[in-house]
Amino acid sequence: MLYERWRQIAHEYRNETALQIPGRCERWTFSQLAATAESGTVAGPMVFPQGDDFILMVLRAWRSGKIVCPLEQDQIPPQLDSLPSGCVHLKTTSATTGAARVVAFTKSQLAADADNIIATMGLRPDWPNLGAISLAHSYGFSNLVLPLLLHGIPLILAETPLPEMLGQAASAAEFITLPAVPALWSVWHAAGAIPGNVRLAISAGAPLPLALEQAVIATHRLKIHNFYGSTECGGIAYDASASPRKDAACVGAAMKNAKLSVGEDGCLEVRGSAVGETYWPESAPNLANGCFRTSDLTEISDGLIYLRGRAGDQMNIAGRKLSPEDIEKALLAHPQVRECLVFGIPSKDAERTDTIVACVAAHVSVTGESLKQFLLEKLPAWQIPREWLFVKSLETNQRGKLSRADWRRKFMEGGR
Numbered sequence: 251m252l253y254e255r256w257r258q259i260a261h262e263y264r265n266e267t268a269l270q271i272p273g274r275c276e277r278w279t280f281s282q283l284a285a286t287a288e289s290g291t292v293a294g295p296m297v298f299p300q301g302d303d304f305i306l307m308v309l310r311a312w313r314s315g316k317i318v319c320p321l322e323q324d325q326i327p328p329q330l331d332s333l334p335s336g337c338v339h340l341k342t343t344s345a346t347t348g349a350a351r352v353v354a355f356t357k358s359q360l361a362a363d364a365d366n367i368i369a370t371m372g373l374r375p376d377w378p379n380l381g382a383i384s385l386a387h388s389y390g391f392s393n394l395v396l397p398l399l400l401h402g403i404p405l406i407l408a409e410t411p412l413p414e415m416l417g418q419a420a421s422a423a424e425f426i427t428l429p430a431v432p433a434l435w436s437v438w439h440a441a442g443a444i445p446g447n448v449r450l451a452i453s454a455g456a457p458l459p460l461a462l463e464q465a466v467i468a469t470h471r472l473k474i475h476n477f478y479g480s481t482e483c484g485g486i487a488y489d490a491s492a493s494p495r496k497d498a499a500c501v502g503a504a505m506k507n508a509k510l511s512v513g514e515d516g517c518l519e520v521r522g523s524a525v526g527e528t529y530w531p532e533s534a535p536n537l538a539n540g541c542f543r544t545s546d547l548t549e550i551s552d553g554l555i556y557l558r559g560r561a562g563d564q565m566n567i568a569g570r571k572l573s574p575e576d577i578e579k580a581l582l583a584h585p586q587v588r589e590c591l592v593f594g595i596p597s598k599d600a601e602r603t604d605t606i607v608a609c610v611a612a613h614v615s616v617t618g619e620s621l622k623q624f625l626l627e628k629l630p631a632w633q634i635p636r637e638w639l640f641v642k643s644l645e646t647n648q649r650g651k652l653s654r655a656d657w658r659r660k661f662m663e664g665g666r
Contacts, residue, residue: 253312260284273409320386353526362523363484364396369506378404382411388481413443420445431455483542484524499556518548565594566603608635
């Protein structure tokens with residue numbers, strides 16, 4: 251199914267440019283890419299090199315009936331034994347809330363995710379995708395690789411996301427679509443490096459800060475569209491509006507063909523043909539029968555999706571539940587707080603259950619006591635952090651996400 255669909259696309263667009271790497275002065279038409287993919291063999295089921303080899307390896311795997319499992323450069327390949335029947339693709343989760351897991355997909359589920367993205371975002375062949383994010387990540391694979399191979403959306407690859415390389419890659423087309431993560435949008439905006447020919451700007455992988463969205467539209471007259479998805483089910487929601495959001499919790503409306511509801515536990519449930527088949531090698535009840543039950547506490551109002559934190563991130567303060575996002579929102583209102591991340595750790599006081607920890611990156615030196623007094627004007631005393639960690643910046647993981655699990659572990663290992 252996948253390779254047959256690719257051959258149809260390659261025939262339809264045969265003389266059009268399919269793939270470019272301007273930094274290496276390399277370019278393939280669809281017919282050239284198809285001819286190259288017909289040669290060569292696939293030694294094993296693992297597909298992970300970045301660049302033109304990545305695309306060719308995917309095509310050769312499809313042609314040979316091999317399992318495709320894209321990996322980041324430092325990821326350890328899983329053992330591929332007794333795979334679920336009919337599954338052709340494996341994705342690894344980002345591990346922001348725990349250990350990474352492997353999700354298995356069928357051909358139709360992969361194709362459905364690409365179809366939903368095209369229909370919702372309006373990707374166009376005359377606005378090539380500029381690839382500055384990892385093709386191996388679920389976001390990059392669904393937004394860059396599958397639109398190229400299954401819909402004929404050309405792909406321009408930047409060798410690195412550095413501002414100068416981004417500009418060189420962007421100059422390869424009159425207009426472009428640029429999907430990225432918030433960290434990259436922030437760097438490009440600060441460097442004045444957002445290409446002027448971007449016609450569709452997309453941000454996913456982590457929450458898009460309202461301040462950044464507002465600054466980019468004010469400076470560049472460019473709306474960054476927030477995209478919310480998950481490895482387990484592909485695209486979930488998309489902000490297609492032309493103006494900046496007013497609420498950072500809003501992630502847009504449901505993707506085409508994605509049926510969204512809120513479960514009894516308050517978490518979002520996603521149903522549709524793009525939902526993955528199962529976790530592998532161990533299945534779990536939250537991913538089965540075309541339904542993915544997330545851990546995102548959610549509110550749906552007037553067709554818009556609002557994320558209210560993660561169920562697993564909630565802290566227990568003497569029997570009262572508290573979401574770290576409530577404290578983070580209050581902290582970010584302080585003029586000197588640039589970034590912050592809040593989480594709970596086991597309390598030495600058994601009756602309290604959790605102790606609140608705040609990691610803060612500030613513009614100038616501030617103290618925990620001054621921030622405590624600031625928060626007391628906005629929050630009840632029981633919600634004020636008791637532990638403070640001041641850092642130069644909050645490092646994200648390789649997929650551009652802030653991981654509470656990682657920062658909690660660092661804090662605990664550092665002797666609190």
